[in-house]
Amino acid sequence: MGNYYDKKSTGGRTTSKIENQDSVAAIYALEQLHSTDIFGFGTKIVNFCIKCEGEEDIEIFNKEKHIFIQLKSSVIGKSDFADILDHFLTLNSDNTSTENFFVLTSFVPIRINEKNFKEYLDDYVNVLVNPYETDEKKKQVKDDLISNFALSKYADIIDKVRVEVRPLFKDSKDTKAIFGRYLRLNYIFKDSGDIIVDNLYTNLTNKFAELRRKRGAITRVELEAVVNSAISKGSIFSGLSLSVGYSKIENGYVENEQKVKKRDLIMAGFKKAKKDIMRGWRKAYRKEMIISCIFSAKRCPQCGHPMMANMMGIFGIACPDCGFNPYVTMFMFCECGAYEVVKAQPELDDDKQIQYLKEFFDGRESDVCKVCGKKLIDEYVENRIFYAPIPYPYEEIDNIDEIYKNSIY
Numbered sequence: 104m105g106n107y108y109d110k111k112s113t114g115g116r117t118t119s120k121i122e123n124q125d126s127v128a129a130i131y132a133l134e135q136l137h138s139t140d141i142f143g144f145g146t147k148i149v150n151f152c153i154k155c156e157g158e159e160d161i162e163i164f165n166k167e168k169h170i171f172i173q174l175k176s177s178v179i180g181k182s183d184f185a186d187i188l189d190h191f192l193t194l195n196s197d198n199t200s201t202e203n204f205f206v207l208t209s210f211v212p213i214r215i216n217e218k219n220f221k222e223y224l225d226d227y228v229n230v231l232v233n234p235y236e237t238d239e240k241k242k243q244v245k246d247d248l249i250s251n252f253a254l255s256k257y258a259d260i261i262d263k264v265r266v267e268v269r270p271l272f273k274d275s276k277d278t279k280a281i282f283g284r285y286l287r288l289n290y291i292f293k294d295s296g297d298i299i300v301d302n303l304y305t306n307l308t309n310k311f312a313e314l315r316r317k318r319g320a321i322t323r324v325e326l327e328a329v330v331n332s333a334i335s336k337g338s339i340f341s342g343l344s345l346s347v348g349y350s351k352i353e354n355g356y357v358e359n360e361q362k363v364k365k366r367d368l369i370m371a372g373f374k375k376a377k378k379d380i381m382r383g384w385r386k387a388y389r390k391e392m393i394i395s396c397i398f399s400a401k402r403c404p405q406c407g408h409p410m411m412a413n414m415m416g417i418f419g420i421a422c423p424d425c426g427f428n429p430y431v432t433m434f435m436f437c438e439c440g441a442y443e444v445v446k447a448q449p450e451l452d453d454d455k456q457i458q459y460l461k462e463f464f465d466g467r468e469s470d471v472c473k474v475c476g477k478k479l480i481d482e483y484v485e486n487r488i489f490y491a492p493i494p495y496p497y498e499e500i501d502n503i504d505e506i507y508k509n510s511i512y
Contacts, residue, residue, distance in 0.1 A: 195263075
């Protein structure tokens with residue numbers, strides 16, 4: 104019989120500890136999408152790449168800035184701590200083309216010489232980043248930190264070191280809850296049963312496990328595509344109860360007055376917004392329409408047929424033969440009839456719509472209607488989106504010849 108504590112017997116536990124790296128990477132990935140400076144270095148890393156098992160366990164970087172993250176799930180001793188800082192020194196000297204930062208993420212508190220190192224480091228960082236503290240004060244606190252933990256060897260990098268104590272175990276409910284919170288901070292979606300959160304958490308940790316095994320990387324664009332795809336697929340039937348207006352009871356279905364009222368309010372807002380938008384379009388398009396009626400409509404750049412659908416373009420320019428449409432604008436409207444452009448000429452892939460909504464609300468001062476003050480981000484947000492077959496602003500019609508750039512017509 105083998106030793107109960109030998110490497111072969113404990114291999115599964117060791118592997119599970121390594122897999123905790125995937126949950127940490129998933130959390131940091133969402134945090135980085137939400138903030139450009141998740142560790143308080145004063146950095147602004149917008150477009151980034153996340154690498155696993157490169158020169159460190161996890162790396163977040165672009166061409167100018169590089170954050171190296173080392174993970175420890177077990178107790179860190181004094182010699183272990185020195186080895187980690189020595190490795191950070193080596194990384195800093197080896198990577199001279201970027202500004203480098205270093206993070207030690209531990210699942211347990213780090214005690215050196217019977218002192219909690221994170222508390223001391225955090226105290227210094229609070230002084231360091233405070234613009235009202237004097238240089239003399241900053242130097243004093245730094246000298247005290249170095250003296251307390253014998254860190255003179257690391258004086259040049261200590262300002263760029265952070266310690267995180269976060270027990271983000273992969274199978275922990277708390278870790279998944281943190282993941283869900285950051286997901287909701289970043290995106291607008293309905294997920295009453297946490298189905299989307301659960302599926303995305305599994306998919307994303309699996310993705311980072313794959314990257315870890317291959318020592319691979321994922322860009323911000325690729326990361327957003329994974330997240331957006333999961334959210335869009337999870338909401339295919341999310342508006343069904345509202346559009347139907349009925350609720351199921353034990354022996355059948357009854358009309359739900361609250362949902363019917365909400366549906367009618369949304370429909371009224373849609374009709375008013377659409378009416379105002381199309382009225383403006385007809386006014387802007389009037390001259391082009393008259394020319395089309397006299398000299399024939401412009402030819403379709405796809406098939407050559409005159410684009411005379413929708414009553415010669417009054418309700419949007421389109422080809423009646425092949426269905427080509429040169430313009431689409433994604434609008435959001437309020438029940439009061441006010442509207443705003445979410446995206447002109449949008450891609451029509453499901454995952455892109457989630458990204459457009461996120462960017463739309465990120466670019467606004469608040470999430471309420473600018474006319475009536477009603478909150479726009481609620482469980483009905485997706486029902487307030489519609490697509491119009493027109494350019495916006497309307498003056499884009501003056502540049503319509505651009506659609507013939509690569510056309511034989």
